[in-house]
Amino acid sequence: MNYDCVRIFFTPENLRTDWNIADYGIDFDFMEFNDRHCRFPVGFIRGDRDKIMKRHLIGDEEINNKIKYNKFCAFMVSNSKPPTSDMRDMCFELLSEYKKVDSGGLFRNNVGGRIGNKLEWLKDYKFHLCFENSTYPGYLTEKLFDAFSAGCVPIYWGDTSLRISLDSENDHIESHCTKGGGGNFSHQYVNIDMTIPRIPKHLIEYHLNPKAFINAHNFPTLRDLIEEIKRMDNDHEAYKAMLREPVFLDNFNPFIEQENKLKSFLESICSQEPKNAFRRGEAIHLTDHRTRMEKNYNLPHLLKYYKLAKKINNILSWRTIPRDLIKKYKLK
Known part of the structure; x- marks a missing residue:
């Protein structure tokens, strides 16, 4: 922020580009902004591509061994900061009431320590509870692809655009349903966002096969999602059928x-003279905005906000103690 140069914003998180301080942005948004924007889900640079694309070619013997010998479900989260992590935390708790869900990350670890090689560890499980830390149309990280690569059935929540209607005749993807379910008086009745976002068709560059994974956004409440997971766990034929589905439709390889x-986007920027590559405006109000942002990005300010956020997070963490104590004594 202290350099007057061409600025390219890149994020692996659910963040928006601030076009007042950045010339170019690489993020998850479905949008067009001349030559300034590139949508690039970071999941496409993770995982074993060959295994992902050939996942549906799994043999009968391997599937039968997975059903017979593999553990139930894996869960790996290391960073958990409320409120964004509440949905996956609640799902973990509810699913654990059915069968043990092994947590290999720092958060809720119950396997004796943090797992080093995630993909190798996931290979021993039938399902992988792979929730994003928040939900937004297009926000797709490595989590879903890691599950595909390891040969698990993903239980996914995050990118609502994966619910798009593939047979819509309209220019935009229409919303067929909204949030449903009961009240929020219990984890199992917590609503899941079932909204199908309106996205121009020409911005959708690939289609994940909806039959290849369990999409939490297809269910109105966590209770309904858990019931579907139970059904898949006990219906071996349905489980086999899901593993045999290709990850992408139409034999398309988007990697x-x-x-x-992404390469073309960056080459287009770097091939210009620096003075010609600038895109951000220079109006008075934009200059004032950048000055305020640059001030907030100074290290002392960052440390101040970090310490405050840490204190708030520590206070919020106390809210789980009564619930955990109740569960503990119920088990006794």
Whole structure:
């Protein structure tokens, strides 16, 4: 922020580009902004691509061994800061009431320590509870692809655009349903966002196969989602059928296309003279905005806000103690 240069904003998190301080942005948003924006889900640079694309070619013997010998469900989260983590935390608790869910991250670890090689560890499980830390149309990280790569059935929540209607005749993807379910008086009745976002069709560059994973956004409440997981766990034929589904529709491999798109975007920027590559405005109100942002990005300010956030997070963490104590004594 202290350099008057061409600025390219990149984020692996659910954040928006601030076009007042950045010339270019690489994020998750479905949008067009001349040559300034590139949508690039970071999941496309993670995982074993070959295994992901050939996942549906799994043999009968391997599937039968997975059903017979593999553990139930894996969960790996290391950073948990409320309120964004509440949904996956609640789902973990509810699913653990059915069968033990092994947690290999720092958060709720119950396997004796943090797991080093995530993909190798996931291979021993039938399901992978892979919730994003928040939900937003297009926000797709490595979590879903890691599950595919390891041969698990993903239980996914996060990118609401994966609910798009593939047979819509309209220019935009229409919303067919909204949030449903009961009241929020219990974890099991917590609503899941079932909204199908309106996204121009030409911005949708790939289609994940909805039959290849359990999409939490297809269910109105966590209770309904848990019931579907139970059904899949006990219906071996349904489980086999899901594992045999290709990850992407129409035999399309988006990995190379996404990489080439990012490469072209960066080459277009770097091939220009620096003075010609600037895109952010220089109006008075924009200059004032940047000055305020640069002030807030100074290290002392960051440390101040970090310490405050840490205190708030510590206070919020106390809210789980009564619930945990009740569960503990119930088990006794």
